[in-house]
Structure formats: C-alpha cells, structure tokens
Amino acid sequence: LRLINELRMALELGQLSVAYQPVVELATRRIIKAEALLRWNHPYFGNVEPAYFVPLAEEAGLITEIGDWIFREAAASAKRWSGALGTAFQIGINKSPIQFLSKEQDTWVEYLREVDLPAQNITVEITEGLLLHASSEVCERLLEYRDAGIQVALDDFGVGYSSMSYLKKFDIDYLKIDQSFVQDMEDDENSRTIAESIIVMAHRLGLKVIAEGVETLRQREILNEAGCDYGQGYLFSKPLAAPEFERRFIRNE
Numbered sequence: 001l002r003l004i005n006e007l008r009m010a011l012e013l014g015q016l017s018v019a020y021q022p023v024v025e026l027a028t029r030r031i032i033k034a035e036a037l038l039r040w041n042h043p044y045f046g047n048v049e050p051a052y053f054v055p056l057a058e059e060a061g062l063i064t065e066i067g068d069w070i071f072r073e074a075a076a077s078a079k080r081w082s083g084a085l086g087t088a089f090q091i092g093i094n095k096s097p098i099q100f101l102s103k104e105q106d107t108w109v110e111y112l113r114e115v116d117l118p119a120q121n122i123t124v125e126i127t128e129g130l131l132l133h134a135s136s137e138v139c140e141r142l143l144e145y146r147d148a149g150i151q152v153a154l155d156d157f158g159v160g161y162s163s164m165s166y167l168k169k170f171d172i173d174y175l176k177i178d179q180s181f182v183q184d185m186e187d188d189e190n191s192r193t194i195a196e197s198i199i200v201m202a203h204r205l206g207l208k209v210i211a212e213g214v215e216t217l218r219q220r221e222i223l224n225e226a227g228c229d230y231g232q233g234y235l236f237s238k239p240l241a242a243p244e245f246e247r248r249f250i251r252n253e
C-alpha cells in the first residue's frame with residue numbers, strides 16, 4: 001500500500017525514466033527501431049521492476065498518467081532520432097490493457113499531430129489478453145490507430161492463448177516472438193520448430209516478426225536463416241537511458 005502512494009509521487013519526483021532497447025534488422029544489422037521500457041528508480045529500494053509496479057499503477061488508477069508520460073517521452077525521442085538519422089526511427093510503446101480499456105480519453109493520435117511527429121514512428125505493443133476480451137471500444141481504438149498510421153505489435157506471442165483467430169480478426173503489423181522460445185531454440189528442437197512456424201505463418205499473413213530475448217550469435221543465426229525480420233535482446237544491447245542509446249546507436253560513438 002505504501003508503495004502505491006510512493007508511485008503516485010514518483011512521476012512528480014522524477015523517479016520514473018525510460019530505457020530504450022534497440023531492435024535490429026537481422027538481414028542488414030541496421031537499427032532504426034527501439035522499444036521504450038519503464039524504469040522506476042526508488043530512493044530506498046533502487047530499481048523496481050516494471051513487472052511489479054505496472055500492475056500497482058493499474059490498480060491505483062495511475063496507468064493512464066504514466067502510460068501517457070512514457071508515450072510523450074518516446075515520441076520526443078523518435079522525433080529527435082529521426083531528425084538525426086534522416087530516416088524514420090520507430091519506437092514501440094507498451095500499452096497496458098487497463099489503459100487501453102479505460103474510459104479516459106485516448107490522446108495519443110492527437111498528441112502526435114500536436115508535436116508534428118508522423119504516426120509511422122510509433123508502434124503500440126499490445127498483448128493477447130486485450131484481444132481476448134476485445135470489446136467494440138477496443139476494435140474502434142485499434143481502427144483509430146490504423147487510420148492515423150500508428151502500427152500495432154502483438155507482444156509475447158506464443159505463450160498464452162496464441163489464438164490464430166486474432167490474426168485474422170485484427171489488423172496487426174508485427175508479431176513479437178516470446179523470449180522463452182528464442183532462449184530454448186538452440187537446444188530444444190520443438191522451440192525452434194515453433195519459432196520457425198510462427199515466422200512462416202506471420203509472413204504469409206503479411207506481418208513482420210520481431211524475436212525477443214536474443215542473447216547468442218547462434219540464436220541470431222537460426223533466426224536470420226528462418227527469415228525472421230528483427231531481433232531484440234542482450235546480444236545487441238540491454239535497454240539504455242536515452243543519452244547512452246543516442247551515443248551508441250544514433251551518433252555511433
């Protein structure tokens with residue numbers, strides 16, 4: 001309970017930050033994408049895991065405020081890095097199902113217009129849990145994103161329900177293969193077969209594939225041979241604060 005109250009203050013006190021993890025185009029090794037990830041640096045507890053505090057934020061009714069904050073931060077980075085590279089740099093932002101379903105006004109499309117950032121620079125990462133209970137509001141919101149040009153990625157694919165009907169029913173641009181498959185791929189024939197099958201299926205449906213949790217050269221090689229479009233993981237880089245990300249991946253210092 002106390003931690004919920006502290007989370008309420010965390011934004012104001014500047015304890016929340018954004019870490020960016022590069023997403024690498026496997027065939028070319030180019031980096032023109034990243035995922036934005038929340039970080040909470042607590043004065044006593046140090047780094048609190050988002051897996052722990054995001055549910056707290058949802059419970060406390062803070063997720064829209066925090067979600068909108070990270071969205072704006074990420075949009076500013078996408079704009080700065082696109083300018084520096086002279087090409088569209090895309091950032092993926094996780095949107096909590098609770099924020100997605102909340103009655104509060106969704107201001108993301110409007111905000112992009114305000115700051116004059118092309119919507120193509122933003123990908124919204126959603127999970128299957130959202131689509132499982134997809135109401136007409138969810139469908140409308142996804143269509144609103146689509147019309148504006150925001151892309152949609154389905155996160156953690158392969159765990160959970162992985163119902164193929166979602167892929168038929170919703171207009172999704174990217175599948176993110178869950179890191180559990182990638183990490184077992186070298187030793188476990190089944191995980192490798194599942195990953196390869198997801199890639200083939202996704203491509204035939206016109207989706208691009210991002211493999212998560214790539215940690216070894218061998219995993220990168222297997223994924224590249226299987227035609228996987230993108231990789232993300234500690235092999236390339238852990239999530240980094242904006243200045244360090246910019247130094248390494250935008251200015252190549």
Ligand code: G
Nearest residue numbers: 036037038049050051054070094095096239
């Ligand atoms: O960065 P890390 O691997 O610790 O993230 C753990 C989980 O927390 C991720 O699976 C991610 O989906 C979730 N997460 C990270 N940042 C955000 C965010 O800004 N919003 C939401 N809703 N979830 C996030």
Ligand code: G
Nearest residue numbers: 037094155212213214215232233234235239
């Ligand atoms: O949104 P999602 O829950 O998929 O967030 C990805 C999470 O996975 C982040 O919290 C990130 O810190 C973590 N992560 C990123 N790359 C790797 C990796 O190569 N190995 C492992 N174990 N975790 C990773």
Ligand code: MN
Nearest residue numbers: 035094125155
């Ligand atoms: Mn994600």
Ligand code: NA
Nearest residue numbers: 155156176212
């Ligand atoms: Na994921």
